Amino acid sequence: MSLDKDTVRKIAILARIRVPADALDGLSVELSNIIGWVEQLNEVDTEGVEPMTSVADMDWPRRDDEITDGGRAQDILANATDPEPAPGGKDGGGFFTVPKVVE
Amino acid sequence: MTALTELSLAEAGKGLEAGDFTAEELTRACIEALEGGRDLNAFITETPDIALDRAKASDARRAGGKAAGPMDGIPIAIKDLFCTEGVLTTAGSHILDGFTPTYESTVSANLKDSGAVMLGKTNLDEFAMGSANVTSYYGPVKNPWKGPGGKDLVPGGSSGGSAAAVAGGLCSGAIGTDTGGSIRQPASFTGIVGMKPTYGRCSRWGIVAFASSLDQAGPLTRSVEDAAIMLGAMAGHDAKDSTSAPIDVPDFSAGLKEGVKGMKVGIAKEYNLDGMPGEIEALWQQGMDWLKDQGAECIDVSLAHTKYALPAYYIVAPAEASSNLARYDGVRYGLRVEGESLDDMYEATRGEGFGDEVRRRILIGTYVLSAGYYDAYYRQAQKVRTLIAKDFTEAFEQVDVLLTPTAPSAAFAIGDKMDDPVAMYLNDVFTVPASMAGLPAISVPAGLDGDGLPLGLHLIAKPFDEVTLFRAASALEEAAGFDARPPSPKGGAS
Numbered sequence: 360m361s362l363d364k365d366t367v368r369k370i371a372i373l374a375r376i377r378v379p380a381d382a383l384d385g386l387s388v389e390l391s392n393i394i395g396w397v398e399q400l401n402e403v404d405t406e407g408v409e410p411m412t413s414v415a416d417m418d419w420p421r422r423d424d425e426i427t428d429g430g431r432a433q434d435i436l437a438n439a440t441d442p443e444p445a446p447g448g449k450d451g452g453g454f455f456t457v458p459k460v461v462e
Numbered sequence: 463m464t465a466l467t468e469l470s471l472a473e474a475g476k477g478l479e480a481g482d483f484t485a486e487e488l489t490r491a492c493i494e495a496l497e498g499g500r501d502l503n504a505f506i507t508e509t510p511d512i513a514l515d516r517a518k519a520s521d522a523r524r525a526g527g528k529a530a531g532p533m534d535g536i537p538i539a540i541k542d543l544f545c546t547e548g549v550l551t552t553a554g555s556h557i558l559d560g561f562t563p564t565y566e567s568t569v570s571a572n573l574k575d576s577g578a579v580m581l582g583k584t585n586l587d588e589f590a591m592g593s594a595n596v597t598s599y600y601g602p603v604k605n606p607w608k609g610p611g612g613k614d615l616v617p618g619g620s621s622g623g624s625a626a627a628v629a630g631g632l633c634s635g636a637i638g639t640d641t642g643g644s645i646r647q648p649a650s651f652t653g654i655v656g657m658k659p660t661y662g663r664c665s666r667w668g669i670v671a672f673a674s675s676l677d678q679a680g681p682l683t684r685s686v687e688d689a690a691i692m693l694g695a696m697a698g699h700d701a702k703d704s705t706s707a708p709i710d711v712p713d714f715s716a717g718l719k720e721g722v723k724g725m726k727v728g729i730a731k732e733y734n735l736d737g738m739p740g741e742i743e744a745l746w747q748q749g750m751d752w753l754k755d756q757g758a759e760c761i762d763v764s765l766a767h768t769k770y771a772l773p774a775y776y777i778v779a780p781a782e783a784s785s786n787l788a789r790y791d792g793v794r795y796g797l798r799v800e801g802e803s804l805d806d807m808y809e810a811t812r813g814e815g816f817g818d819e820v821r822r823r824i825l826i827g828t829y830v831l832s833a834g835y836y837d838a839y840y841r842q843a844q845k846v847r848t849l850i851a852k853d854f855t856e857a858f859e860q861v862d863v864l865l866t867p868t869a870p871s872a873a874f875a876i877g878d879k880m881d882d883p884v885a886m887y888l889n890d891v892f893t894v895p896a897s898m899a900g901l902p903a904i905s906v907p908a909g910l911d912g913d914g915l916p917l918g919l920h921l922i923a924k925p926f927d928e929v930t931l932f933r934a935a936s937a938l939e940e941a942a943g944f945d946a947r948p949p950s951p952k953g954g955a956s
Contacts, residue, residue: 375805376825378813386822393822394826399769399773403846405842409848410844411845412675412844414661420708437564438796439794457804458800458806
């Protein structure tokens with residue numbers, strides 16, 4: 360299947376990546392080539408085959424549902440662009456800032 | 463005495479133990495080599511101050527009779543995909559601009575605890591997506607080996623900076639990550655040993671995620687023994703990674719001197735690709751003869767779905783990447799490009815922050831996971847993955863290890879294969895199947911091509927049987943007697 364320009368534009372919106380209009384033609388060709396190449400998988404008879412989600416042949420580990428970590432607000436905000444300190448105390452938390460979402 | 467930077471990791475460890483030199487002297491020699499080798503662009507961040515502090519601490523431990531083991535005082539390089547506390551971590555991407563983790567990845571923390579000395583963070587393909595180290599935001603890495611007429615070659619990828627640093631004598635060893643061949647293929651291209659352990663052997667915690675069901679950390683070194691030593695310091699169960707295997711770490715060096723007498727080595731005809739260069743085929747045959755001469759038995763096996771491993775990988779890996787890389791949104795860390803609205807900011811940040819190859823893979827991943835295509839592409843690839851793993855399970859009922867070439871060619875010129883993504887993907891045709899099955903595998907330098915460039919041979923073993931893998935690799939290494947070295951970065955032979 361080939362991915363036309365409209366499809367590439369739609370995927371780019373789903374992926375939240377701005378793609379300049381003049382790059383759509385090139386991407387459409389490149390992505391179509393890759394998809395065309397992986398389509399050879401259709402030759403494989405996979406009737407009754409279970410899909411593999413993990414190679415790790417193990418039971419998922421479980422632990423008690425208790426707090427094991429936390430109190431690291433400053434670490435978490437250390438790399439943020441323009442974080443806002445929480446009112447009334449530097450270790451009490453803080454905020455990431457983003458463009459206004461609600462008017 | 464041999465220059466300190468020429469010693470293998472094991473030799474350096476013995477020299478430190480014998481008091482022939484100090485960790486500080488060894489580290490200063492590496493820092494000097496690193497400064498002299500900057501033309502390779504192997505490092506994104508050099509950390510000489512941290513290195514000297516840790517080297518001095520190592521010397522103090524040793525003086526007090528408290529050396530931690532064979533890695534204590536050994537200068538190493540760390541792929542810039544491992545988060546390092548207080549040290550810039552970029553993943554080779556613009557989108558992680560300025561990101562300085564407040565925590566240390568488990569593998570680099572284990573190495574630090576073993577006394578290893580961090581020299582710096584090595585260059586890589588952006589988010590480890592590439593086979594030539596040409597997609598890094600920080601520019602391509604040069605292979606210390608030069609092509610005809612002194613032409614600059616790629617070091618392979620994605621762990622290209624780590625491979626170039628080890629091959630160029632800038633460090634005693636380095637760590638990389640391998641998702642589809644990103645340790646083994648650059649090792650082959652630069653004439654060194656590169657090893658990917660079994661999925662689950664090393665913790666993935668604190669490694670910038672690419673494809674979580676495939677990513678594994680591993681060592682790049684100048685000998686098989688070095689790789690066994692280094693893996694011993696990296697591996698181990700970690701509760702912070704739920705796919706980390708809760709099993710003990712064996713002595714990976716245990717079988718190195720045992721030889722391969724009676725070992726069964728599988729040869730899969732499906733690895734004999736159409737159009738495979740004659741010298742790759744000849745080297746493969748040579749590898750079989752070397753092992754047979756030492757008493758191993760070569761047995762033909764069938765891995766019927768081999769040719770589907772690469773296309774299946776190029777659905778599974780981009781699908782996982784598109785999900786993992788959704789976290790780079792400009793909100794919490796890294797690059798932010800301002801926008802009118804939240805969505806506008808996301809799109810602008812990701813549009814500017816990701817390079818071409820990463821963008822391509824995110825778009826492919828988004829497409830194959832999208833409604834209407836999920837079953838046709840993603841689910842079919844996962845089913846094929848089951849069949850690939852089953853082929854290996856059946857082969858390993860007959861044999862102890864499998865022998866294949868590592869890569870379909872030697873290193874190529876920087877700029878080659880750039881206009882055709884699929885041609886670039888074919889670099890990993892021999893390494894991807896073991897990745898899809900989560901198996902341990904190693905590339906050992908085995909010979910030179912017609913242009914005098916290194917070629918590797920590749921061994922694959924059963925899950926968690928790294929001891930047998932190293933044993934076979936050691937036999938191959940001894941028979942190959944590969945002692946060719948690239949020209950010194952400062953000119954002249956080293």
